[in-house]
Amino acid sequence: MVDDVRNNQCFQILLQGANSPFFLSLYSEVVKLSNSLGLLNKQDILTNLERLWLPIALDISLEREKLNRTLIQGVLGGQGTGKTTFCLILKLILHYLGYSVACLSIDDLYLTYEERKQLQQQDARLIWRGPPGTHDLKLGLDVLNQCLEGDEKSEISLPRFDKSLFNGAGDRSEAETIFKPDILLFEGWFVGVRPIPPDCFSDPPPPIITPEDQEFALVNNQRLEAYLPLWAKLDRLIVFNPEDYRLSIQWRKEAEHKMIALGKTGMTDAEITRFVEYFWKSLHPELFIKPLISNPELVDLVVEIKSDRAYGKIYQPQRS
Numbered sequence: 234m235v236d237d238v239r240n241n242q243c244f245q246i247l248l249q250g251a252n253s254p255f256f257l258s259l260y261s262e263v264v265k266l267s268n269s270l271g272l273l274n275k276q277d278i279l280t281n282l283e284r285l286w287l288p289i290a291l292d293i294s295l296e297r298e299k300l301n302r303t304l305i306q307g308v309l310g311g312q313g314t315g316k317t318t319f320c321l322i323l324k325l326i327l328h329y330l331g332y333s334v335a336c337l338s339i340d341d342l343y344l345t346y347e348e349r350k351q352l353q354q355q356d357a358r359l360i361w362r363g364p365p366g367t368h369d370l371k372l373g374l375d376v377l378n379q380c381l382e383g384d385e386k387s388e389i390s391l392p393r394f395d396k397s398l399f400n401g402a403g404d405r406s407e408a409e410t411i412f413k414p415d416i417l418l419f420e421g422w423f424v425g426v427r428p429i430p431p432d433c434f435s436d437p438p439p440p441i442i443t444p445e446d447q448e449f450a451l452v453n454n455q456r457l458e459a460y461l462p463l464w465a466k467l468d469r470l471i472v473f474n475p476e477d478y479r480l481s482i483q484w485r486k487e488a489e490h491k492m493i494a495l496g497k498t499g500m501t502d503a504e505i506t507r508f509v510e511y512f513w514k515s516l517h518p519e520l521f522i523k524p525l526i527s528n529p530e531l532v533d534l535v536v537e538i539k540s541d542r543a544y545g546k547i548y549q550p551q552r553s
Contacts, residue, residue, distance in 0.1 A: 259287075259329050266325055270318050277543070285536065285544055286319075289471070290326040296469065297332065297416055303380040305466055308420035309525075310473030311518065312509065313484030314538050319473070320418045327416055335414040337376065339421025341392045342368040346404035358449050361508070362403060363422070364515035365456035370463060377466040380417050387413045422512070425470045425531065426521050428457040438519045440510040453515040472526050475538045476545060478518035482509045484542070526550060 260282060267278045297304040310316030317338070324334040343362055344352065352367065353359050359367060372392055379389045388410055395406040431454070434447050441450050475481065482505060489499035500508065526535045529550040537545030 255329075259326065262325060262329070263322060266322060270321065272318070281544060285547060286322055286326055289534070290323055290330060293323075293416060293469070294327065294330050294332065300468065303414060303417055304468050305377060305380065305417045305419055307425045307464070307467040307470040308418060308473070309422070309424045309426065309470060309522075310420070310538075311422050311475065311478065311522075312481045312512070313488070313542070314473035314475060315542060316420045316473050320420050323418060332415040333412065334416045334418065335380075335389075335391060335411055336418045336420070337391060338394075339368060339373075339419070339424055340396070341394045342370070342373045343394050343403065343405070344369050346399050346402055349402070356452075358452075361511060363512060365423070365453050365460060368460075370459055373463050374466075377417070377419075377463065380413060381466070383413055385413055385415075389413055419467065423457075423460075423516050423521070425464050425467060425472075426457065426516060426525060427461070427464070427531070428454050429520055429524065433520055438517060441514055441517060446514050449514055450517065450520075457516075469533045470531060471534045471536065472522070472532050473536050473538055474522060474526055476540065478513075478522070480538075480540055482506055483540075485509055 260279065263282055263286070264275060264278055267273075272278060293304065293306060308316050308320055310319075320336050324336055327334045343349070344367055348369075349359075349362060349367060356366075369392075376389065376391065379387070389412070391409040391411060393406045393409055394403055396403040398404040398406070431451060434441070434450050434454070437447060437450060441447055485505045485508070486502055489505055492499040526532055527550050529552045532550050534547065534549055536547050539545045
């Protein structure tokens, strides 16, 4: 009965469009949430709702009914692409359609502070959390398996990570206990990214320049193998892809400058460049994202992000 109601809502929205009371009510709530997230232009919000957010939510809802179990939606996007904002808005829309939704970031799977300190002693190149090898993969698999097993009254413990602890080094915070969701949104900067052939590193793009850089890139590529069981749990994958991956530096600088203007601490431009390039050295977008977004077996939808962070082309990888 619940499924019939959900599907009826979906088709009513499709039939009535922006004139339906349901859509107008949803739009009002989306505007409130968007404003709280720093998105203030109502016309842009309406365009995004009609062009991307609602169509994806409807698509996910229909796929969820086919599966008749928790759907795990992967969301891949680099720094500044808006993947976290997207997940929060998508969660709201899906809730309006009658679904329980939980959000999980790959950041929530970080090893504890003490575990990462020990890891850094083993590999001094892991100066920041984030690259492959800094996550608790067993914890991640346990969470995803809990979502896929049991009944709707089963309780799940979602790990959470507080980046402010230990002077910004971060550590696990108290887990969030929820009932098994209808849909889990699993987002992160390399969610779904696969290892590539080692010969791809014979002439890599900058900032992978020195032999040490190449060795670090190769090690991270090898460490990706351990993440494949996690990615195997994904039912779908959306990729937020900047029209130029180097925009991440510009976006990070803009964010840090705003923080400094508000009297908060922030990184210098040189520190930002070093920070962002560190992640390019570990998993370079040209090497890992470019081939992924052309693979229809692994990616369901690609959303291009323009320099002003607006959505550009939205497309599905072509099957040959």
